[in-house]
Amino acid sequence: MKIVAIFMKIFLTIAFFSISLFVSAQGSQTRRTAIQHITGEPFVHYYATFDGVPFYKGDWMTGSITMKSGEIYNNLELRYDTYKDNLIYRNDISNNVIIVDKNSIDNFTLTDKSGKTELFKSINDKSLKDFEDRYLAIILDDSISVLKKCEAKEEIYTNANPNIKKTGAFDHKSTLYAWDKKGYYTVPKTRRAVYKQYFSHKSDIRKYVQHNHIRMKNEEDVKLLYQEINRLAKTSK
Numbered sequence: 209m210k211i212v213a214i215f216m217k218i219f220l221t222i223a224f225f226s227i228s229l230f231v232s233a234q235g236s237q238t239r240r241t242a243i244q245h246i247t248g249e250p251f252v253h254y255y256a257t258f259d260g261v262p263f264y265k266g267d268w269m270t271g272s273i274t275m276k277s278g279e280i281y282n283n284l285e286l287r288y289d290t291y292k293d294n295l296i297y298r299n300d301i302s303n304n305v306i307i308v309d310k311n312s313i314d315n316f317t318l319t320d321k322s323g324k325t326e327l328f329k330s331i332n333d334k335s336l337k338d339f340e341d342r343y344l345a346i347i348l349d350d351s352i353s354v355l356k357k358c359e360a361k362e363e364i365y366t367n368a369n370p371n372i373k374k375t376g377a378f379d380h381k382s383t384l385y386a387w388d389k390k391g392y393y394t395v396p397k398t399r400r401a402v403y404k405q406y407f408s409h410k411s412d413i414r415k416y417v418q419h420n421h422i423r424m425k426n427e428e429d430v431k432l433l434y435q436e437i438n439r440l441a442k443t444s445k
Contacts, residue, residue, distance in 0.1 A: 245279055248306040251296050259377035262291035262360040264318065268298065271318045273308065286318060288328065291360040291378065293342050295328075310341065331355075335391050348431050350438045353387045354395065356427075384430060395434075397424050402433070409440045 255262055264287070271286035273295070287296040295308045295316055315329040328343045345356035364376040384395040396402050399417050402424075403410045416422070416436045422429045 245275065245277075246273065246281060246284075246297055246299075246306075246308060247312060248297070248308040251294075251305040251307050255291075255378070257373060257375045258362070259374050262289050262378050263296070264288040264290050264358050264380075265320050267321075269318045269320055271316055273297070273316045274314045275312055276314045277312070286316065288316075288318060288343065288358070289360075290358045290380065291362075293359075295343070316343075333389070335389060336387065347384065347427065348434050348438075350435070351388065351441065352434055352438050353389075354431060354434050355385045355387055355392070357383045357385065359383075384427070386434065395424070395430055399424060402437075406437055406440075409437065409444070412440055413437065 260266075268285050268287055271284055272280060272282045273284060273286070274280050285298040285300055287298075288294075289296055289307075294310070295313065296305060297308050298305045310330065313330070315327060317325050317327050319325040327346045329346055330341055330343050331339070332341075339355075339357065342357070345358060346353065347356050348354040358380075359382075360378040360380050362376050363379045365374065385392045386395050393405075396405065399414075399422065402417075403413060406413055413433075413436065417433065420429075420432060422433050424430060424433075
């Protein structure tokens with residue numbers, strides 16, 4: 209009986225191990241099949257002569273891509289090249305790095321090391337024609353939305369050291385815009401300017417700002433402020 213019990217234990221262990229390998233293999237195969245639908249051209253390392261990198265927040269981030277076809281791919285290694293406005297994807301199986309075809313993307317997300325997740329989308333609207341085909345971060349989606357344009361620009365060194373072989377650096381900048389579906393404008397840098405823009409709600413906005421200690425330099429505060437502005441606009445109709 210002991211021999212039979214030992215044999216059964218060994219048999220069950222081998223069976224469990226085999227099933228685990230099969231599931232793992234199936235998972236890898238499913239992932240291989242899925243990522244074949246993420247198409248694009250090979251990414252070329254073009255910034256070797258510059259200090260820094262042209263990517264949003266610098267490093268690779270975990271993210272997702274929602275395709276226009278409806279397919280959604282999660283837990284991908286992504287970078288957003290804000291200099292050329294391209295989404296870069298690294299296939300963690302083949303280690304290939306590609307520029308994802310922009311025409312195939314509906315939206316994508318990026319999660320940084322702090323755990324903050326941001327949604328990016330290219331919005332085709334006549335009132336946003338200045339940002340046609342450019343990815344924008346959706347900070348707030350409402351009647352009055354808050355959008356963020358992220359960009360990296362070349363800052364050329366005037367007296368570059370030929371021995372270092374660096375001709376310049378990337379200057380990163382983010383700008384917030386309020387968009388009411390009719391037009392857009394830069395989010396003011398001061399609270400006083402906000403009061404002037406929404407003069408009919410000036411008193412309520414000021415109370416909200418003071419009570420919540422809103423700072424216009426803080427992106428999350430700006431989001432909260434425009435949530436309140438949307439609420440006030442809707443309740444006054």
